Every structure is written in C-alpha cells, then in structure tokens.
Amino acid sequence: MGGFFGITSTRECLADVFFGTDYHSHLGTRRAGLAAYDPAIGLQRKIHNIENAPFRTKFERVFQEMRGTSAIGCISDTDPQPLLVRSRLGNYAVCTIGVINNSEKLIADCLDREGGYFDAMTGGRINSTQLFSALMSQKTDFVEGIRYAQEQIEGTASVLILKNDGSLIAARDRLGRLPICIGRSEDGYAVSFESFAYQKLGYEDERELGPGEIVQITPDGIVQLMPPGTEKRICAFLWSYYGYPTSTYEGVNVEAMRYRNGESLAEQDEQNGFSEPIDYVGGVPDSGTPHAIGYANRSGRRYARAFVKYTPTWSRSFMPQDQWERDRIAKMKQIPVHDLIQGKDLLFVDDSIVRGTQLRETVEFLYENGAKSVHMRSACPPILFACKYLNFSRSSSDVDLIARRVILELEGEAGLEHLEEYSDGSTERGRNLRRAIAEKLHFASLEFQSLEGVVKAIGLPPCELCTYCWNGKE
Amino acid sequence: MGGFFGITSTRECLADVFFGTDYHSHLGTRRAGLAAYDPAIGLQRKIHNIENAPFRTKFERVFQEMRGTSAIGCISDTDPQPLLVRSRLGNYAVCTIGVINNSEKLIADCLDREGGYFDAMTGGRINSTQLFSALMSQKTDFVEGIRYAQEQIEGTASVLILKNDGSLIAARDRLGRLPICIGRSEDGYAVSFESFAYQKLGYEDERELGPGEIVQITPDGIVQLMPPGTEKRICAFLWSYYGYPTSTYEGVNVEAMRYRNGESLAEQDEQNGFSEPIDYVGGVPDSGTPHAIGYANRSGRRYARAFVKYTPTWSRSFMPQDQWERDRIAKMKQIPVHDLIQGKDLLFVDDSIVRGTQLRETVEFLYENGAKSVHMRSACPPILFACKYLNFSRSSSDVDLIARRVILELEGEAGLEHLEEYSDGSTERGRNLRRAIAEKLHFASLEFQSLEGVVKAIGLPPCELCTYCWNGKE
C-alpha cells in the first residue's frame, strides 16, 4: 500500500507536509520521500529508507535541506518516491499509490520503442512510479497522460503531482478504489489519502475526489480537469482491515463501522443460538480490536485485551545478524497477559482470515498460555478470490487462500462451483467450511461475517463497493 | 523512571539482552546502554541517545561492536548508563533506577573529601549512577557499599552490577518500591524490572527479590548476599499508572488489576446512584484504557475509543527548528474519532489527576469536537502529596497538585488539616473538592476511586504498598 499527502499554499508549508505525510506512516514501512517547490530553487526532493527508523527520525534534518510553498510527501511500502521527472510534460515531482500487475509487459512495450530506457534498481527492477511516468509521457498533456497510463495498467493507480509552478495535480484511480480527500485552509489546499491528516493541521474538509476525477490545485482554487466517472468500486477492506481508526472515507468512519460490524456479528451469533461460555471477548490486534469492542458491547460479554503488542520500539523489523532465528523474532511482539488467558474461554474477532498461517500461530500461542478454548470470528466473509486490484490481501494467488484450500480438500475442484454456498454460513456447505477451517486452525468455533452484514456496516450502496475478494464480482 | 535487564549465561547472550532491554522501552525515552562481559575482552559498554530514534535503531550495530556471555542493559529517562567503573571494589559495569533527592548534598560531601572529583555532564551535572558508585566506593565490598549508598540517599535506588568475572549483583531498593524479578533458563539467569521481558526470551520465573535484598548471580546459581528486609512499600502506581499491561509485580498483573479497579469504580457510581445518560465509556490513553474497559464491562455501558493516539511514529518528541510552535506539536498526537464524539455524552477514566493541565486540554479537545458532555473518573484517589521516593508523578512539589490547589482555594491553609476528609467522596468536603475540580476542568461530573478500592484491586496487604501520594503515609 502506501499513502500520499500534499499542500499548495501561499506560505511556507514544508513543516505541514512533513507532519501530514508522517500521518500516513501506518500505510507503509519501506521508503518515504518529500518533494517541495520553491520559486527561487525550483523542485527539490529527498527520499529515505524507513525500514530501520521512523519517518520523523529520518527526515528531521529536511528543514535545513529543502523549503517550499508547495510540497508533496509519500509513505511507501514498495519503491522510493516521489520521483523528480523531466519529460515533455515539463518538470514535476510525482508519487503514485496502488499496484501495477502487468508491469513487465508495460516495461517491455516501452523498451521496444526507440530510445526507451529506465533507471533501474537492484536486480534490474523498475520503480512503479517511474513506469507510470513513462506511460504518461506518451501523451502531451497531464490529463491525457494520466488517463492513458491508468488505462494501460492492470491494477490501480492514484497519482499526486507537484508541478514546476507549485500547483498540484491529483488524480484518483479510475474506479475510486482508493480515496483522495481535499482540505481547505485560509492559505491553500491539502490533498491526502487520510483526511484526519489535514484536519489535524487546521484544514477543513473540502471534498473527496470522485472515481477517475482529475483536478489541478493552486492556493487560489481547484480546477476540475476531468470529471469523475459514474462507476465506483471503493475497496471494502479500507474499513474492515487497513484503514486507520480515525480515518473517514466516503463519509464513513472506520472505527464506527467496525463497532457496527462487530455488533452485527454478535447479533448473528445470538440468532444462531451461540451459547458457549465465554470469559472474554478480544480482538486480534490491531484491526480486530474495534470489531471485538462492537461484539462485546452488543453481546454484553466482557471485553478484554488478552495479549498485547509491544509497541514502544517494535514498529520495525530488525534482525541481529546471524544470531537469532527469524521465526523467534517474529513472535517477540505479542505478549500474553496470563491472568486473562489461563483457564479462560476466549472469543476472538479478527479482521479477516486469508491464509490462516498467522492466526493459527496466534491461537497456538493462546493455548500454550493456558487458554481453555478459543472461538474465532472473522469480521468479513470467507476470502475466496485473491485481490487483483490492490494486492492488499497479502496473498499472491487464489491457491494460498485457506477457504479455497479447504473447499478443495472437502470436495475437490467441483467445490469451486459452489463458492456462493460456501460463503453462506446458513448452508450445509457453509457450515462444513467453517467446521473444517476451525478444525485445521484449532478454533473451538468459527463464524464469518456475512457479505450483507459487512456491506450494511459500511452503509454505502453495494454497487459502490469492491467486494471481489468475497464474491468474485468485478 | 527507567528499567534494567541483565543475563549471566554459559553461552553468548548479547542478543537476548538486546531484546530484554528493548522490552523496557516504555519506561524511558532519553538514554539507553548495554554493557557486556566476555572473558577474552573484559568489560565493554555502549550508550546511545534514544530521543530521536528508538533503542533498536540505535543499537542495531552493537553485534559488530560487543559480545559477551554476561551482559546488562538499561533504558533511562535521565542519565547515560550503564557506567564502567574502576574502584577498589574492582572493575564493573553498573546501572541504577530510582531517584536521588539529596544529590547536591552527597556530591558536596564527596568533593569535600581529599581527592574527591566527578566526571561531569553539560552544565556540571553529575550522573546519578556515578554518584551511587562514588558512594559505594566508600566501602570495601559490594554489599557494604550498596547498603551504605542506599542509606545515604534520600529517594530510591535499585542496582544492577556486572562484575569483571561475568557475575551479576542485583540489589533491590531498601523498601522494595520498585521490583526486581529473576528468571531461570537452562543456560543461566536473567534479572529484570519487567518479568515478561525474560519470559518472552524463554526464561521462567525464579522469584522476585525482597526489599533491600542483594544477590550475586552466576550461571551456576543465586547466592544471597543480604536477606530481604521485613518492611516493604511497593509503589501502588506501578499497577494503576506506569506498569505495562503485560507486567506482573508481586504476582499481580497490571491489566487484570486495572479491570478490577475499573469495575469497582463502576460499582461505586452505581451505589452513588449515578444515572446520567452515557453514550460511551472510554479511557484516557494509554493507562486509562484498561480501567475504562473494567468500568464498561461492569456497568454494561458501551466501551469506545473516542480518540486515538497516532502511534506509528509519534513515540518520540520532535521539533522542526523554529517553524512550529511547541504547543501545536504537543497536540498532534491525539486524533479524534468525530462520529464517537459529536453530540455524545462521554465518560472517561484516567489513571490519575495530578496537575490537571493535560486532562483539561484533552477535555477541551473533546468539547471542540462536539462532545455533549464529558464525565471524568480518576482510577485512584486525589493526589495530595508529591512523591518523594520516585518522582513518578511528574509534579515537583505539593503546590502543583490540583487537589491541593483547589483545597487552598476552597478554605485556605486551614483546609490542609482536613485532607483525609477531602479524599473521601462521601464527606461534604470530599464532594466540594470533586465539584470544584470538575468546574475548573470542565467535567460534567468527577469521581475518584477510593483508597480502599485501589488497594483492594491490587490485592496486596495495605502495609506492603506505598500510598504516600494519596494519604501521606510514609
């Protein structure tokens, strides 16, 4: 994933963009960058590796190195960004978020062309944002270029551009799978993945871009370069899994949606007559927690934090050279609260169950710490299709998905024709699937949120949501 | 505050001490250090400033620089540690936690003596651990030296020493105000402020040291150099405020204690007939949260996280040079969830109310975000005496305490003779105090946990707890 943030203002704005970008740190852990435009200096840029130290540590000296009345920043889980580019579109800084699934084909196309070449990274890899820029450069203006690039790529790409005159161009991906919000202050405008980022900086909500919409922004105002499309497919997982609790997309707050979602999970259990003794309801941190709070609030069962992630310094991966097994380190973060586990019947809510590997380890860890029983609830339906738009689901292909694997075990390829039935917990196939996964992962019981449940908790029209992972609907 | 961690083992243990020390990162933000003993190299030491980057970032190269079969580490909110010392006690590494209130007098005494001198820090300040070492050096063996130093200082000092033969000496402060736990594995022993630190590294609880107890530890076993004293005064705030959720001291887990404490607060409200409409119960992060969970669980009211601390990178203080007002940055961390605040009646539980400044700001922030009413509950009694043993309460003197200030406003110096009455919410003075503070800080209502309530939630005999802040009992 990743996220971007930018400001165009009548006053120096680098400190604001510094903090606004930092507020996207939950969206990526590998690279971060800032670009600024100052009339006297032109475009400037700084990128740092943030794998071993957080954004703020790495960029603390940026105020000696750069300045600007317009600036953009980016937190990235993949390639270094923003790039400075010089093309027939002019000089500009650019960052993109999303995923390009057909990059090798697109690169090959570019290289076939006379003069085609790329600056490469270790191993010959091509920076995705560079590829996007190369595609844009096929056309002679930004709007055409962005549209062309978005059409060429299979996947999703939202773009934020800082031009060599200090203006910003923001373009939301064609089907609006990811959000772009715009805030307004007395001095200018902010563009952001997360709206709370600019709110904390004193900007008020102006509006969200529509799917495929392209705008150019200066301190004087917003000019629409391309109106939004009529179709929208915003990713439902923004709410159920990777959005930040304080985030609000399409007017729907993440934390509040999760409470509603957990409440409806509890209602479903009630309707199903679930009556096992439960000492504590808990969430698998971090995203499972608010779903669990909703469940506990609605069910009247006690909420508790039976294990805790050690946060003060564990936000980064680290490996003391050759001295420790990698496995052991992965487990260092979760710390049990024995009194809340030992001899207890526990019900946990997780945001989703993809491959099941991590969840199985977590459940074993609970049993090792003396849990009497561990019931599991998934805050979304079974994941039956690997995401091809955002790659968010940490699963490279359908075959990794535990729901699919269990279905194949239950009745072979034939089962794949009954996916809808399997998804539905009220059918026999649905019950079989839940039972088989529960057995495999050592859950005392397993239930999934229904597709209707999660859509209702979000509250948007179903046609505006991408629910491909669950029902395969493109 | 601060915390230390050490291991003496038959095998290389630096990676374990690295992780064990890192698990104390919640206890300090200024300096961290590691010292190791290797038979071939002797004692080695490394200290880093951790104000701008976390422990793990700063120490990631330590494995190229040091090694050892015994090692100690320290996270410190004050001076650089561990120190390497050479005295007539031999060569050793040492770290201390606690506070020395009479350091200026002790330094003057040392300097009066022939040959007395100290390595100083900026501004001539003397490192507390160096002062402790200088005091120890007045005697000819470690036990005498530690006892002498502990007697001389006003305050509290727990000590961890790594000797030049790889053995550890651990000495708990005289009245056991702070914990020292010992863990055991096949290869050796671990000494730790936090027991979960060694548990995660595969060590099992061996035992906690008693107050004033001194032990020498080698991989072969533990030798008691000084038996524990009969009096104990462990700090009650370890549970209610600064302990980590997963910590367990004297057999009592922090998270579980807070649930019990929050439950009893709820019972108290029920008994008092508190019946205001409350949409959500929440905790003032981070320590208030589990008290609030307990309150919500017991009261049947809905728990919610109405605002969130942005954690991915905000664990450190940072100030872009001259570009931002310090005030503004302080407020960047708390992010509201508007849907859970706007138009809502909220009840918040905080761990304690010291000066009230921060809490007042938090409540104003909630009202600015549209809260209809904000009720406040303190998870402990009114703080009427500034801590003189650990300085934990972030209050340098009695006059900063809001409860005292309000009492003085209510009836002048005379009021100080009725502190016990003021502490008790069932008396008229007690009710007046609550009402006056609530008015001052804009709370819709205010209640404090009673002394009996908090002691009962901890579950230890009252005589073993230091409750000086609440009742002035030494």
Place this chain on the structure above:
Amino acid sequence: MGGFFGITSTRECLADVFFGTDYHSHLGTRRAGLAAYDPAIGLQRKIHNIENAPFRTKFERVFQEMRGTSAIGCISDTDPQPLLVRSRLGNYAVCTIGVINNSEKLIADCLDREGGYFDAMTGGRINSTQLFSALMSQKTDFVEGIRYAQEQIEGTASVLILKNDGSLIAARDRLGRLPICIGRSEDGYAVSFESFAYQKLGYEDERELGPGEIVQITPDGIVQLMPPGTEKRICAFLWSYYGYPTSTYEGVNVEAMRYRNGESLAEQDEQNGFSEPIDYVGGVPDSGTPHAIGYANRSGRRYARAFVKYTPTWSRSFMPQDQWERDRIAKMKQIPVHDLIQGKDLLFVDDSIVRGTQLRETVEFLYENGAKSVHMRSACPPILFACKYLNFSRSSSDVDLIARRVILELEGEAGLEHLEEYSDGSTERGRNLRRAIAEKLHFASLEFQSLEGVVKAIGLPPCELCTYCWNGKE
C-alpha cells in the same frame, strides 16, 4: 572531471574495486558510487555524497551491502554515478566521464520524442550519464549506441559499462582526450583511468585503449568491438596540471614530465639572461611543485617549500553555518613558513594561469608575509581559449581568461588577431603581455613555458595532443 575503475574476475572483487576506485579520489569531490554484479543477486548499486567525508569513510559498510565477481566504481565531480539502467540494450550499470556541452539541446530532442522523459535532479537538472544512456538507447546494440551517443554530444565522453552477465564494456572517447588503461591479473582484468590504481592491486599493464576504441571484457579475455580511430587528441593538461604524480598516460609519467618541463623553463630563463637574485624556488601546490623541482634542479637554485597546504583534514570544503565569511575559510588552507618568506626573493612555478584570481591572492599572501619579491613562472603557455572538450580549466568562457582580458586592455579587439604573437615571449606583444599580467598580479617577473617546450616535455607527437587552450587548434 572524475574517474572510473572496474574489474571483471573469476573471484569476488568488490574489495579490489573499492580500493581501485578510491585511487581516483583526486579526480572528484562530489559523488562516488559502486556497482557490482553477482550471478545470484544480479546488479547492485550504491552512491554516496563525498563532499563532507572521503570515499572510504562513506563506503566502509559496502561489504555488508554488496558483493560481486565484477564491479565498477566512479569518483565524480558532477552527477551521481554509476546508474543502473534497463533499456532495450538490457540491464546494465554505467558511468561516464567527460563533459556534454549541448545537453540542453539533446534533452529537448529526447523529450520531443513520444514517451521521452528523464528522472530529474533538484532544479530539474538531468544526470549526464542518464542522458548518455538515453542516447545509447536510440540504437539496438551497445556499440552502435555508444558511437551514436558520442557523435551526438559536443564534448567528450568515455564510458564504462557493467552488463548483467558480469562482462564489462569500456569505450574511450572518440579522440582519446582522456585515457583508459587495462590491466591483467591471473583472475581477470581491470579497467581504469589511472593505471597505478590496478598496479597497486597486483594487475600488470595490458594496454591502453586507442581513441574511440570499444572493447568487451570478461575474465577470459578482451574482445575488440570497435577498433581505435586514427586521430588522437589527448589532453596535454593531463600531464601539466591534473594528472597524479604517479600517473602514466601513453607511456609518459606525469612527475617525470613535470621535471623535464621545469628544467626547460629554467633553461629558457638562462637563455633569456634572467639573473635576478633568487633565494628559493618553489611550486604553487600541488601541481606546480614538480615543475618547480625540475626548475630548481636545472638552475642550481635552492628549492624550498615557502608555504604548505594543511592537508590532514582540509581536503574537503566546509562552512560553519553563518558564522564565518566564506572568503576567510578559503584562505585557511595555505600556511606560510615565515622563515622562508620574510625578506626573501622567491621564484614560484604554477601549473598554469587561467583567471589569475587565486594566484593573485597567493602572491599577496606571500607579500603580506614579508616576501621581498615574487617572480612567477607558468608551466604552460598563456591560456587563450577556454576548453570546450573537458571544461577542466575552471573557466566557463574566453572572457574569463586573464591573458585575453589583458590583450583586450592592451589593444582592444584588434589584439585578438595576434594571439600567436602574444603567446610567444620572444615577440614584443609577447613581452607586453607578460609585463602587463605581472603588473596586474604583482609579480616581479613573469614567464610562460613555450608551446614547443611543453610538447617536448611530454614527448608525444604534437598531432596526438590537444593544445586547443594554448593555440586554438581543434
């Protein structure tokens, strides 16, 4: 300027390339980079800013980050290098040395083309090596691409490429203005600007590339992809000014050439009957020194070092923020030896006189330190044409050249028609020029080496040397 070094070997060679590149540190002060090829990893690359710390300090951790059986390195006074490139020529690492005078036009040409774009640097500048790569990519193989790029650019470009199979391609600039030497060991081959770099690493001279020659090198041997051209114009300043004393180009050692050159300067003075009293002969450090040694040896006058550059740490520019005037710092490096200046008649030899600014300051500094008289000798003829092939002369245009400026002062534009005469010290115009410059710069006397003298000291056929700066011959 800048320099490159590369090895292709049957064994791990990164340490060798590290040292070999470091031996080019005298050729650049801004950026340095290493790229390596390892069959398992592919191409890797690392670039550092070396303005504040030397190459070895900045690259000391490269052995943890990269490895390879082939590698190239570059010291650069301009843009970051080597670049990793992916184009229809394949994946490769590339560095170039030389200068591109028509870059803006070439960039514009590239951008006119469909899809043309560049990764830019601060202010929109384009990396020269990237531009070279973009030009190469117009063609479908390396030889055609290199030839095409070299033809397109006005200036000079030598190239070193590390291909994705570990082989090297080295291409000397078309007229051989800069050298490329190849060394051979048991394990493979080295390619270098400086031959002493590989000699110190145990490689023996294999041969120098001819002008425009292109070769592909593997550990198995050298394959000529393009034979050398018949015309050669190697820069004469390699010997008289910027070559390292230990360097040997075209079989001619720099230090030895300078001795011969200084000797012939002394002979010229003798023939001219120069008989002023001279206490000491000295060189303007660093390049003037060996010319002065030759002069002293031949003239029988005493050689002395009347001022010294403080070298231990002054190899880098540095500016304490706002606290010191830039001018003052520039003068910190030269330290006088008063005893060798006070009351003395001094004769100094400098490598060349370009704008005269620095030399004037040096001479004033000598007078301030009590020199009785300062005679000056230039180790080369008057510089009358700004270099357009390498930009080495630190002079952006003809109008900066002091010789031209003085000629214009002496007789206006008309004087430019008598440049040859002015260059010759035996003509009246020649004598006038020397007298006028000496007056302007406060020299007691001034003489220039003759064109014949410097060519003879080098010892190559005049037609193989570029002497454009002196006689305008292309």
Place this chain on the structure above:
Amino acid sequence: MGGFFGITSTRECLADVFFGTDYHSHLGTRRAGLAAYDPAIGLQRKIHNIENAPFRTKFERVFQEMRGTSAIGCISDTDPQPLLVRSRLGNYAVCTIGVINNSEKLIADCLDREGGYFDAMTGGRINSTQLFSALMSQKTDFVEGIRYAQEQIEGTASVLILKNDGSLIAARDRLGRLPICIGRSEDGYAVSFESFAYQKLGYEDERELGPGEIVQITPDGIVQLMPPGTEKRICAFLWSYYGYPTSTYEGVNVEAMRYRNGESLAEQDEQNGFSEPIDYVGGVPDSGTPHAIGYANRSGRRYARAFVKYTPTWSRSFMPQDQWERDRIAKMKQIPVHDLIQGKDLLFVDDSIVRGTQLRETVEFLYENGAKSVHMRSACPPILFACKYLNFSRSSSDVDLIARRVILELEGEAGLEHLEEYSDGSTERGRNLRRAIAEKLHFASLEFQSLEGVVKAIGLPPCELCTYCWNGKE
C-alpha cells in the same frame, strides 16, 4: 601524542576553536573533542571518534549543539578528551597531552583511598586525563593540584583547563618538553600547541610559556600563577620528526631547521668523500622530505619524489572486513613513480631510524620497482635509548631499537658500554654499526647525522634540548 587549542574571548569563539583545533589534526588520529563555556549554559562538551572520518566531518554539526565565548579543543592519539570534571576545585573542562608511564601505580594509589573510583573504558582502562584530574583533586587549588599531579607522574603532562567562569588555565609540563604558545588578538587570547594555528586565525604571537609555568588567562590578560622553572628539556624530535613544517617552537621553524639539517648531512658526506653516483636525492615522506631538500640543495644533486603517498583519502586506517590481508592494506599508500626508480641510484633521507622495520619495507619496495641502489641517510643520530618522556618513538623498549640490536649482535652486552663510540660515525665502532645496519636493511650505504649536527641545526643551547634518545642524557 596529541595537541590542544583554546580561546578566551569577549565574543563567540567556537568557530575559531573549531579551526584552531583542526590545525592539530597531524598530531593524533583517534579521538577529538571540544568544550565550550557560555555564561547562560555553563560548560558543554562533545567528543567524537576520528578514526574513520576527519575532525571536520565529525564536528560539522557542533555549531548547532554548543556555543561559547571561551572554548578548548583537543586532538588525541589516545583517550577521549576534554573531560568535564566536578571536584573541589570546581567545575571545569580539561585536556592533557604527554604520557603517564606509572599510571597503574597511580590508579592503585587512588583506589586505595576511601571513596576512590574511576569511570573506566572498555577493558577497565582509565582515561589519562581523568587520572590527571583525580591527582589534581588531591589538592585544594589548581596550581597546587597541577604541580602535585605533574610531580606524581613519571612522564610528561601539559594541561589546558577551561574553568566554569570562562577563564583558561594553561600549564606547560615541568621541563618544557612540549610547547605551549599564547596568541593575542583584540578580543582575547589563544593557547595552542602549534602557533600557526592561532596565527591563521588573526592572533599574534604573545609568548611561549616557560617550563612548568602556569598561567590563568581571561580576555583581559594573562596572570602568572607559577613562574617558569630554570631547567628546560624541549624534545629535539619536535623539529626533526613530528613537528609540522609550518610550526615554530622556541623561535625555531621546523621546515627551516630541516633544510639546515639536511645541508649539514650533505656537508658531512662531502667531508667523508662520499662520491657514489646518485641520480636522485629524495625524502622518506613525510618528515624526511625537507631534510632531503636541504641535502639536495647543498650537495647540488637532483631532488626527486620517487614515490608518493596517496593522500586524498588515505589519511585514515581502514579494513574491509575479513576480505583483505592487513599487510596488503598497509602497503597501499605508497605509490612508486617507476620512471624515477627504474635503474636509478637513489639516496634517501629519513627523519630517523627506530626499529627499521618500516624502512626496510620501503627500501625493498624501491628495489622491487627496479632501483639500482638505495643509499640511506638518517636525519638524526642512532637512537640508542627508548623515550621515557613522551613515547613518541613508537618503540616500547630499548630492545626494539635496531641500533641496540645490532650492537648486541656485533659484540654482545659488552657493546652497550661503548654507546657513545657507536654513535660517532668517525670511530671504528661507529663505522661498524652503520655497515651492519646497512647490510641488514639492504642500504647501499648508511650515515647518521651527528648529535652536534642536529643540535646546531636547531640552534638552541644543548642544555635546553632533550637528546635522551641519542645520548641517554636525562
């Protein structure tokens, strides 16, 4: 060795002390430090390891961290300095140069005392300056303390102290083995090992301290706290070996002394009828060079630089981990100029011959590069006694000295009774020694400067010079 520099001024002086300290970089390669006094902040201090990067690189951010109207700095080949100390003498910063040979005994004495202890370094080592401070603290004022410490130590100690009121105390070692110079400007005073350091900063020579003299300096003037002693023993090697060319001690410039010394060596050869064919005279860099220039100037033989130290980045030691043999790296620095060696008869002058190991390697390196013959001249007499005052001679004991070893080989212990004879090249024993060393180290011939020769070249009364290394006279 090492050197210090300080200023006390009416204006901010940190930048001046930064540059003044940097001018002592030739005296040490391990640690450097700065301390400053500002009335508002008090004493501040910063120390860096300079083994991998030069002083200026490491301290470039010091202007953000410190400021002061008085400051001191230190370049050290041994322990971190300056130290901040708090003792009954008050708060102060201190650095020392010299050597303490009986430190273990002095440490033991301190530790025997009640309360005696030291902050230790890795392996339990004690910082020499800390030891000096502990000794000073035995007394109740600085003068007594410095005198007492200087008396207790066997060796040499010069001291520079920055007091907590901004005044400086400078104390030269008792016999004035090392220099301390004082400079004066309009704003204050500078104290320095090297006088050129403050001259370049606009200070004029005020005076040198006499042996054992102690002064206190404020911007208002110099107060003599202790007059100089009558005996002086300044180290003769300051001129012949480790002084910087631009340095002047006791009014005698280093470079000029070396020319005189080389000239007298040439005269001696002439008197001895030395008539071998010599193509070039050269110096073993760096200190041998000016001796060789003097020799060449006087003898009329040609001077040349037959090999060169590669300086741009080789001022520091460096070792790529496990990849290269340490031996090989040591040899990377010297680069031959083949044309000046191949087939040539060479005469080299070195500053001195201690163990002979390095010189033997250098000569072999010359023969490997084709030298026909290598004659050697030592710029000082045979070293027969290991230095016990400054340890400068890089020889821990008498038995390492090649002259002694050869004498023992020639006639056993008995030879040690004829050291004076051996030192004298005109005796048979003297000739035997030269012949035997020449054979051992593969010199074509070997001569030493005579004691009278070197003393005369310095020009001070023999009784003021320490010549212990050569004649054993204390």
